Amino acid sequence: MLKTRIAVLVSGGGTNLQALIDAQKAGKNPCGEIVLVLSDNPNAYALTRAQSAGIATAVVHKKACASQAEFEQKMKEELEKSNIDFIILAGFMCILSAAFTAAYPERIINVHPSLIPSFCGKGFYGLKVHEAALEYGVKVTGATVHFVNEIPDGGKILLQKAVDILPEDTPQTLQKRVMQQAEWLILPQAAALVSKTIQEEKYGHLSK
Numbered sequence: 001m002l003k004t005r006i007a008v009l010v011s012g013g014g015t016n017l018q019a020l021i022d023a024q025k026a027g028k029n030p031c032g033e034i035v036l037v038l039s040d041n042p043n044a045y046a047l048t049r050a051q052s053a054g055i056a057t058a059v060v061h062k063k064a065c066a067s068q069a070e071f072e073q074k075m076k077e078e079l080e081k082s083n084i085d086f087i088i089l090a091g092f093m094c095i096l097s098a099a100f101t102a103a104y105p106e107r108i109i110n111v112h113p114s115l116i117p118s119f120c121g122k123g124f125y126g127l128k129v130h131e132a133a134l135e136y137g138v139k140v141t142g143a144t145v146h147f148v149n150e151i152p153d154g155g156k157i158l159l160q161k162a163v164d165i166l167p168e169d170t171p172q173t174l175q176k177r178v179m180q181q182a183e184w185l186i187l188p189q190a191a192a193l194v195s196k197t198i199q200e201e202k203y204g205h206l207s208k
């Protein structure tokens with residue numbers, strides 16, 4: 001059966017992209033295949049990771065676009081060129097408009113480095129999330145994978161995993177532990193789950 005065609009959207013280092021690539025290579029996503037890595041940032045190291053894995057890359061430089069509408073239109077063109085079924089936001093630091101998310105209902109997922117609904121929404125991204133958790137003094141945090149809709153970090157939750165906060169944690173040590181113990185596990189799991197659902201819905205009849 002044809003596989004679900006996945007685009008991973010990135011902005012930076014791409015450790016979550018690497019976890020997705022490694023899981024795919026290990027046979028943990030039998031129903032999906034990453035066919036495109038798309039970045040808003042031409043200098044994202046995630047692009048190098050994709051190239052090393054032999055995955056096609058594209059850049060839509062957000063800062064060079066005159067408007068959000070132009071940025072999203074160019075991204076849509078890239079996604080359509082590659083016949084993408086499923087979009088994974090893996091450290092993608094841009095908020096998407098309702099017009100964009102409505103075009104892909106239950107076809108976009110995101111990994112967020114906290115237990116939603118804590119420390120999420122506009123302004124909570126990357127290290128800022130861990131700074132906020134430490135400042136608040138919570139003893140447990142974690143990561144969430146959710147569907148993406150028009151509300152930042154507001155779509156239906158797919159998977160969550162809790163991670164302990166230690167007394168000596170800094171934002172950096174906490175970020176690393178949340179990635180290692182939660183994000184890099186639940187993002188590939190969610191990718192496999194959604195790939196299977198889409199494959200069955202979209203390509204299932206072709207095998208009958």
Ligand code: GAR
Nearest residue numbers: 012013014015016091111113125126
């Ligand atoms: C990850 O911790 C990811 O959860 C977070 O940024 C980091 C990107 O790291 N994403 C957000 O905060 C989105 N709201 P990576 O580029 O190494 O995967």
